[in-house]
Amino acid sequence: MLAGCGGGNNAPAENAKNVEKPAESNQTATEAPAEPVTLRIAWWGGDTRHSYTQQVIDMYEAANPNVTIEPEYASFDDYWKKLAPQAAANRLPDIVQMDISYINQYGSNGQLEDMTPYLNKQIQVGDVNENVLATGKIGDKQFGVPLGVNVLGFQYDPALLKKAGVDSIPENWTWDQYKEIAMKAKAAGLFMDGSMAADVFFNYYLRTKGLALYNNEGTALGYEDDALFSDFFGMLSGLIADGAVPTQDKLSQNKGVIEESEIVKGTGVGVWQWSNQYVALQIAVNRPMELAQMPGPDMQKGLYMEPSMYWSITSNSKAKEEAAKFVDFWTNNAEANKLIKGERGVPISSKIKESVSTVLTDSGKQVFKFVADMEPVTSPMSPPVGSPEVVALLTDLAEQMNFGQIKPDTAAAQFRKEANSILANR
């Protein structure tokens, strides 16, 4: 049953390949299906992810008896510590899970294979939205195929919003409306939210103005006007000063501890975060919740489908086509995706999205619907040429502004100076 499924998916790819390359007899000979292949594959994640990924791998091996897959997995931090030396030694696994903040670094340093030649041959992408696929593209090279996508939004408790005297989040709301509602929440003795992750949301804000955090080459910041910085972070730290958002004291203390967030305790209306984080939050909150879109103006220009992560094939892989077939299995196999259940973000293939939605929880369905609603209004995005160092710098400055130790204007200038020096010296 499972074997039939996998075979059915791979068959068109095999045919297409044979038609395409009849002359390259050498290559077709090495591609004989009986040839035993070993693929190393690496990803990061927690226990749930490790166990279902292993199940998917078992399923793939059952369908392709000639393929042996050796998994390597770790937590997010450890993963990059392992991958960097492997890259330096040209010993990367065949398939690696990539993150948006690293794909450019690995891609532009020649560690990743351009996957364009495999598209619609080994990897079927007919059911994937162009904008979504393009998030794995740097220039004209496809360095990764997204495993799933997320969209930014406001995840909130509608009952608490009512308590603040607001019936619902207005459609196409603006930053001004956001501030108004936040002050109403404050008046009702509630916090509006737990502030916004500095790099992610500032980038969104810049995109609504047609700009971005980094320039295309990643050699400098992508905006000229420091007033944008002071406007945005002035608003965030202003809401803290006004008491509509908890103080930085509290924020630092609760960081990353979902159970201690205000919304779980029933004292905060909502949280700004990625759609894939909704299901876990819903479980912790255990009250009816909703998702709302980002504030505007020009929400459409700012919003993009964020690849939760990618599968990338490495340049030093000796079995790139076999690796590509596994990526296809992940993207297009319905049975495999029923195990995955959108844990790595909403699947990118529209067909798979439909078939998986039958096995989802209610909150999972809410996320799929939210992402589906947002998909038509999002704009294209390619992975930024950023630097974790710049993100750390921005996070630091945001913290200092929230503590009231530095003025947004001063921070804007300091950020420009230091970030540009980091980016120019890479």
Add this chain to the structure above:
Amino acid sequence: MLGQHLKRNLTGYAFISPFIIGFLCFTLVPMVISLYLSFTKYNLFSPPRWVGMDNYIKMFSNDPKYLQSLKVTLLYVFIGVPMRLTFALFVAMILNTKSRMVGAYRTIYYLPSIIGGSVAVSIMWRNIFSDTGIINGLIGFFGLGPVSWFGNPSAALVMLISLSVWQFGSSMLIFLAGLKNIPSEMYEAASVDGASFFRKFFKITMPLLSSVILFNLVMQTISAFMTFVPAYIISKGEGGPMDGTLLYSLYLFRQAFMFNNMGYASAMAWVMLLLVGIMTGILFKTSKSWVFYESGGK
């Protein structure tokens, strides 16, 4: 002649070869490479590029975070180590009394040091000092606080130092051994002469224990300079809030493994080596005036 000499010693060399090979492969060669890298810019992807003294110059002239990490570490060492040793000596003196349960007490007091460096304890410490944790409950009982231990940069460092003081066990055991070595006749003689407790402590205990104190001071200073795990866990790898717990080794780790600045991190490591060397040197130099050796120091 030489051949015979070598032959005779061959067995010896064979026996110590595991150490020699291990030392060469895992200590000496990496150290030499790291010294070389400290003069380069190296991100693991592109080959190292020679930049001369740039890394060292940047550290002291153009990296406020580096100076901050140096400041935090010095505070941590200069406050933490004396407190820890004082506490260790205090407990050692209590445990040096003749009591029936003394074996059990020693075990109990030593326990924190065995598990002290672990991730689990750091997480426990995080919980003890959380908003609703036992510490805030305690000071709340006296009508104070709550103190936001993770929100306030200096409070977070206090928390980190308290964790280090709590792990006093190993220095305590060494003190205990030292105390056992002081002949009880000396105290008896002093008692006969009518010396008070404090007089006995400063005129007998301290001088006779001074070499042990020096040993503990050196060892604890070195290990305090290299503290990493608690700061990493408690601040979730960021050294926050506001870099208040950004210990030297944590910043070095961030430069090396989060920002991939391997060259800069290597340079930081060498400056650290130099610093620890100077500190130890000062301790040994000054020790001549306060450490008392029965054998006359020779």
